[in-house]
Amino acid sequence: xxxxxxxxxxxxxxxxxxxEIQTDSALATQYREMLLSVQMSAIAHRLLHxxxxxxxxxxELFVEPILHRWLLRxxxxxxxWIARHVARTVRAAG
Numbered sequence: 772x773x774x775x776x777x778x779x780x781x782x783x784x785x786x787x788x789x790x791e792i793q794t795d796s797a798l799a800t801q802y803r804e805m806l807l808s809v810q811m812s813a814i815a816h817r818l819l820h821x822x823x824x825x826x827x828x829x830x831e832l833f834v835e836p837i838l839h840r841w842l843l844r845x846x847x848x849x850x851x852w853i854a855r856h857v858a859r860t861v862r863a864a865g
Contacts, residue, residue: 773850823864833860
């Protein structure tokens with residue numbers, strides 16, 4: 772995940788599409804329906820099998836800090852941070 776989002780050849784495209792989603796409601800709808808909902812459902816499905824009471828909400832708790840950190844470049848975005856974030860989220864869900 773970190774490698775894909777920080778790849779110097781792909782990152783500018785991902786950031787441009789992300790910016791466009793903010794102003795193009797049709798593109799935002801396509802993104803939610805074709806990509807985000809699929810990803811969130813897959814994460815929620817795994818959390819449900821792990822016994823998490825509200826897997827949809829915990830899927831958001833998992834994904835949103837990653838997107839926020841990447842999008843705003845608020846702090847370093849590293850594999851180590853992702854690993855700690857996953858561990859925190861799994862502990863909170865348990």
